[in-house]
Amino acid sequence: MAYDSTDDTLQHIAEVRTLLEKIISGLNYRSYSHDASKLHNPEKEIFDIYTPRLKNLIYGSEEYKKNLLEM
Numbered sequence: 001m002a003y004d005s006t007d008d009t010l011q012h013i014a015e016v017r018t019l020l021e022k023i024i025s026g027l028n029y030r031s032y033s034h035d036a037s038k039l040h041n042p043e044k045e046i047f048d049i050y051t052p053r054l055k056n057l058i059y060g061s062e063e064y065k066k067n068l069l070e071m
Helices: 006-031 043-055 062-068
Strands: none
Touching: 043 062
């Protein structure tokens, strides 16, 4: 009987699916937790001060960069 790749291919598909689901799960978790610390002090206090300043500056300007460093 000739080799039939169906079982090996199905196993490969299942393994890839499992690995991709782990990656997706990790990214999903990160999407919810990313930047959450900015809602709590001390980060929140800093963002409350600097966000309005940065909004009124030209992105990438020396003054903008100076404010980022101060943050």
